[in-house]
Amino acid sequence: MFDPLKLIRPHLRDLVPYSSARDDYQGDDGIFLDANENPIGSITDQDWNRYPDPYQRKLKEKISEIKAVGTDQIFLGNGSDEPIDLLFRAFCEPGIDNVIINPPTYGMYKVSADINDVQTIEVLLSEDYELDDAGILDAVNTNTKMVFICSPNNPTGNDLSQDRIDKVIRNFKGIVVIDEAYIDFTNRESYISRLDEFPNLVVLQTFSKAWGLAGLRLGMAFGSAELLKIPNRIKAPYNLSGLTQETVLMALGNSHKKIEMVAQILKDRAELERDLKGLSIIHKVHPSDANFFLVELDKASKVYADLIHKKVIVRDRSKVVLCENALRITVGTREENKKLIDELRKLE
Numbered sequence: 001m002f003d004p005l006k007l008i009r010p011h012l013r014d015l016v017p018y019s020s021a022r023d024d025y026q027g028d029d030g031i032f033l034d035a036n037e038n039p040i041g042s043i044t045d046q047d048w049n050r051y052p053d054p055y056q057r058k059l060k061e062k063i064s065e066i067k068a069v070g071t072d073q074i075f076l077g078n079g080s081d082e083p084i085d086l087l088f089r090a091f092c093e094p095g096i097d098n099v100i101i102n103p104p105t106y107g108m109y110k111v112s113a114d115i116n117d118v119q120t121i122e123v124l125l126s127e128d129y130e131l132d133d134a135g136i137l138d139a140v141n142t143n144t145k146m147v148f149i150c151s152p153n154n155p156t157g158n159d160l161s162q163d164r165i166d167k168v169i170r171n172f173k174g175i176v177v178i179d180e181a182y183i184d185f186t187n188r189e190s191y192i193s194r195l196d197e198f199p200n201l202v203v204l205q206t207f208s209k210a211w212g213l214a215g216l217r218l219g220m221a222f223g224s225a226e227l228l229k230i231p232n233r234i235k236a237p238y239n240l241s242g243l244t245q246e247t248v249l250m251a252l253g254n255s256h257k258k259i260e261m262v263a264q265i266l267k268d269r270a271e272l273e274r275d276l277k278g279l280s281i282i283h284k285v286h287p288s289d290a291n292f293f294l295v296e297l298d299k300a301s302k303v304y305a306d307l308i309h310k311k312v313i314v315r316d317r318s319k320v321v322l323c324e325n326a327l328r329i330t331v332g333t334r335e336e337n338k339k340l341i342d343e344l345r346k347l348e
C-alpha cells in the first residue's frame, strides 16, 4: 500500500503548521481584530485590506466541478513552480535523496532539485522523444523519491506513450509527477481521471497556457487527499493572493472563452506547421500536441539572434540534449505567425 507519510522527510512528520484565528472562524461577517490588518480600507479602489482565504475554498469548489475531483484532491499554488518546489521540500532530503527526470524536458524540475540540493538522475528520452520506461525503472535506487514526466513534453511538444507512463506509475514505489501544462492542446484524457487508480500520482496543470492567465500565476496539483495534505501543511499560509483567487473564480464562469481560444490556437497551429514545413531553412518540424513547435534548422543560434534583431523572439534550445540545432516556437496570433514566417523566409 502506497503511504505518502512513509516518503515524507522525517523532520516534517510532526511539523506544527502555521495557524490563524480564521481556522477557528470561517464566516465572512464579524469584527476581525485577529490579523493586524488595516480596518479602514486599502489604497486601491478595491478592498484588499483583508488576508485572502489560505485554503482557497471557493476557487477549489469551482475547480473541483470542472475537473471532477474532490476539493481535497486539489492543491493550488503560485504557478506550477510552487507545487514542484513544495514536493521537493516535502519528500526529498537534501544531499541524500534523488529524483528522475527525462531530458529534454521542462527545466524547472532540475532547477528546483538544484535549489533544494537534491540529485537529479537523467534518463534521456529516445531519439524520437519517447519515454524510456525500462531505463527509468532501472535507474531507481533506494533514495529515489520522485519521477517527473512531462506530457505533452516541453520542449519537444509531443504527448508521451500512456502505456509507458502507466508502467512507470505501476512499478515505481515513490511519487510520479505528470506535468500536464499543455493538456488542453492534446486530445487524450487527463491523468486526473486516474487518481483513484494510482495513489502515488500527482498531476500538475496550470492556468498559464490555455486559460491565458500566465500573469496571475496559478498552478494546480491534483493527487490523493492524503498526499496533498503534506504540501498544504508546509506551504506559506497565504500563498495565493486575493486578486488571483477572485479573478480566476470569475473567469471560470467564462470557460467557453477558453474553449474558443484553444480551438483558434489549434487551427493556427495547423497553419503554422504547414507554413514552417514550406520553408527550406527548416529541416524538420516535430509533431506537436502542445501550443508550440520544436523545429530543426542549420545554425539555430544564428537564426535565433537574427530573429531577435527583427523583434521576433523564439526560444533557442540548441544547447539542450537531443535538441541540437533546434528552436522552440510558440504558436502566436495569425499576424505574429505571418511575421515570423516572413522573417524566416528572408533568412533563406
Ligand SMILES: Cc1ncc(COP(=O)(O)O)c(C=O)c1O
Binding pocket: 078, 079, 080, 081, 082, 106, 150, 153, 154, 179, 181, 182, 205, 206, 207, 208, 214, 217, 218, 219
Ligand atoms: C511543462 C511546463 N510545466 C509548467 C510550466 C510553468 O507553469 P506555471 O506558469 O504554472 O508556473 C511550464 C511553463 O512553460 C511548462 O512548460
